[in-house]
Amino acid sequence: MTEKVAEHLVSLIRRHGVEHVFGVPSGDWLPYMESMKKGGVEFVLVANEASAGFMATVYGWLRNVPGVCYATIGPGATNLSTGIGSAFLDRSPVIALTSEPSESMRGRTTQMAIDQHAFLKPITKWSTRLNESTMDGVFQKAVHIATSEYPGPVHISLPGDIANKDVPATRPYIIPTPVLASPDDASIRRVEDLFKKAKRPILAVGLSAVRLGLGDYIKSVAERHNIPVVLTPMAKGLISEDHPSYAGVLFHALSNRVADTYRQADLVVGIGYDPVEFNYEEWMPEVDLIHMDSVPADIDAMNYPSVLNVIGHPGEALKRLTEMDSILSEWDMKALEERRNAMFAEFIPKGDFFGPLSVLSILRELLPDEGIMTCDVGSHTHLIGQAWRTPHPYGQIMTNGWSSMGFGIPAAIGAKIAQPEREVVCVTGDGSFMMMAGEMATANRMGLNIVVIVLADRTLELIKIKQGRKSLEVYGTTLSNKDIPSPESMFGVPILTVKDEDSYREALEKAFRIDGPVIIEALIDPSEYNGLILQKHK
Numbered sequence: 001m002t003e004k005v006a007e008h009l010v011s012l013i014r015r016h017g018v019e020h021v022f023g024v025p026s027g028d029w030l031p032y033m034e035s036m037k038k039g040g041v042e043f044v045l046v047a048n049e050a051s052a053g054f055m056a057t058v059y060g061w062l063r064n065v066p067g068v069c070y071a072t073i074g075p076g077a078t079n080l081s082t083g084i085g086s087a088f089l090d091r092s093p094v095i096a097l098t099s100e101p102s103e104s105m106r107g108r109t110t111q112m113a114i115d116q117h118a119f120l121k122p123i124t125k126w127s128t129r130l131n132e133s134t135m136d137g138v139f140q141k142a143v144h145i146a147t148s149e150y151p152g153p154v155h156i157s158l159p160g161d162i163a164n165k166d167v168p169a170t171r172p173y174i175i176p177t178p179v180l181a182s183p184d185d186a187s188i189r190r191v192e193d194l195f196k197k198a199k200r201p202i203l204a205v206g207l208s209a210v211r212l213g214l215g216d217y218i219k220s221v222a223e224r225h226n227i228p229v230v231l232t233p234m235a236k237g238l239i240s241e242d243h244p245s246y247a248g249v250l251f252h253a254l255s256n257r258v259a260d261t262y263r264q265a266d267l268v269v270g271i272g273y274d275p276v277e278f279n280y281e282e283w284m285p286e287v288d289l290i291h292m293d294s295v296p297a298d299i300d301a302m303n304y305p306s307v308l309n310v311i312g313h314p315g316e317a318l319k320r321l322t323e324m325d326s327i328l329s330e331w332d333m334k335a336l337e338e339r340r341n342a343m344f345a346e347f348i349p350k351g352d353f354f355g356p357l358s359v360l361s362i363l364r365e366l367l368p369d370e371g372i373m374t375c376d377v378g379s380h381t382h383l384i385g386q387a388w389r390t391p392h393p394y395g396q397i398m399t400n401g402w403s404s405m406g407f408g409i410p411a412a413i414g415a416k417i418a419q420p421e422r423e424v425v426c427v428t429g430d431g432s433f434m435m436m437a438g439e440m441a442t443a444n445r446m447g448l449n450i451v452v453i454v455l456a457d458r459t460l461e462l463i464k465i466k467q468g469r470k471s472l473e474v475y476g477t478t479l480s481n482k483d484i485p486s487p488e489s490m491f492g493v494p495i496l497t498v499k500d501e502d503s504y505r506e507a508l509e510k511a512f513r514i515d516g517p518v519i520i521e522a523l524i525d526p527s528e529y530n531g532l533i534l535q536k537h538k
Contacts, residue, residue: 004031004167005132005162005163005167006034006164009135010035010036013041013068014039017063019040020043020044020417021043021097022055022067023043023046023080024071025045028163031163032070032158044417044442045442045445048436053082054083054407055069056087057087057414058397058410061397062414063418066143067093068097069095071098072098073116074114080098081123083410084096084120086402086404088123088153090207091207091208091211093146093147093153094153096154100116100159101113124153124155125145125146126141126145126155127156127157128154129156130159132167136171148178149294150295181312183292183316187308194267196324198266198327199329200264200266200329201225201227202247203218203222204284205232206231206232206270206273206277207234208273209238210393211272217318217322220322221318225329228331230247230248230249230258230262231250232249232251233250233252235272236396237391237394237396244336247339250262250277252386253347253385254343254346255283263285267287267289268290269289270292272314274293275299276400277400279298280298281299281304287306288308292317293310294313347360347387354500354522355526357387357528360383360384360427366505366509370392370395371422371423371424372419372424373396373397373425374398374411374412375397375427375428376407376426376427376433377403377405378405379529379533380455383528383529383533385398409428409433409436409437412443412452416443417448425451437490440452441492444491449516450517450518451511451520453508453520453522456521456524494514496518496521498521508520
């Protein structure tokens with residue numbers, strides 16, 4: 001029986017283990033929605049197309065399949081681009097579908113139409129157009145490109161008149177499986193030679209290490225040679241904060257404490273280190289660098305001429321480091337423990353006021369270890385990046401490559417849909433919450449048990465802090481008047497307003513028992529941020 005394009009596209013999506021498509025529909029999209037109803041793929045209606053891209057990004061991480069999102073022509077595609085950018089710089093496999101004018105209208109002046117391929121080219125790995133005669137090959141190539149290193153988004157436009165066209169008989173469909181080869185043996189031997197000569201090597205672990213599942217290797221190398229490990233924020237969860245080698249997270253709160261360790265290093269071993277989070281030269285001492293990743297290091301070669309690129313899957317090189325004799329490490333691991341303990345002591349709430357540290361401390365106590373916490377972009381992100389204890393990879397989800405405000409709530413929805421068995425909480429600032437408040441209607445309509453904690457200080461606190469440090473007048477950062485009363489619900493979602501630790505703990509315990517989404521508005525004193533967020537690292 002001949003399939004229509006819409007039916008066949010849905011079957012291709014489903015073959016890759018994708019069960020959800022996120023987006024805002026249009027008239028041209030209706031045949032695809034009808035096919036999804038019959039084809040085992042749920043269409044998730046969102047409030048804003050950017051959210052569709054954020055949700056697909058998180059879905060791709062947690063399901064290890066391409067996340068799929070859709071937007072209509074023109075403004076739908078431009079809205080979606082914010083979410084596509086997250087998939088691009090946060091490294092998630094995503095297939096972004098958009099409608100476009102029919103063949104007869106392509107290139108002509110017509111309502112809503114822009115050159116979407118030119119617009120999306122800088123933030124996608126590939127942008128192409130669907131054709132009924134070649135769609136199997138196009139989709140295979142799109143998935144292969146999206147899932148290959150670095151993973152990222154591919155854009156496929158759907159001509160407005162294609163959905164109900166017949167698909168010609170197709171060849172057997174092959175699901176592409178990207179394979180990342182091991183580095184050549186000469187590179188691995190060079191790694192061993194450099195490592196043997198080092199007295200104080202340090203492992204710098206990035207987000208690629210999460211994607212490639214390198215946690216056990218990293219712990220084994222650190223334990224074998226008695227050396228420290230630093231992480232980028234998106235690599236949290238690969239090694240426990242209580243591990244003897246744990247030295248902290250680069251770039252975020254109290255980064256000066258982390259610097260006290262890495263400044264002593266005589267060799268940096270970057271493992272899955274992606275500079276999209278934090279460039280090497282922003283923090284690294286001028287020492288030799290071994291860079292193990294799927295792509296070469298992006299580093300200032302003038303100031304760091306000694307870089308060994310070990311390209312491919314780092315597993316074999318790390319395995320060899322675990323099998324060699326232990327080096328004569330000169331690291332003082334007792335001093336490292338003292339620095340680590342002193343740093344975490346700074347994150348214990350102090351005084352009689354209710355601030356962000358109290359919010360995070362009580363949440364960490366009540367959220368199960370297997371739960372997921374997503375966060376947005378703002379002052380709180382810097383605290384979470386360092387202070388939040390993350391028991392497993394993707395136990396804390398942030399955007400630190402794209403770093404878009406508005407990420408947190410869609411990320412929580414995407415995480416809950418991808419892994420419904422886990423408790424999911426979002427921590428966001430009130431500025432970011434205002435951007436994506438409409439997605440609370442999405443969470444409520446789908447009956448998702450997520451808790452959204454809004455750190456309400458009524459300002460863009462991170463910008464306010466930066467203004468103060470530049471001795472500038474505080475201007476343009478006020479979000480709302482502090483005397484505006486808090487509502488009891490939004491889009492049918494209950495709002496629990498709290499202003500101290502006792503009421504917050506009670507609200508959080510209640511929120512975890514409620515069937516459906518809950519918003520906790522935490523009226524905090526933001527003064528803790530200023531002493532904990534630091535900008536200098538070298």
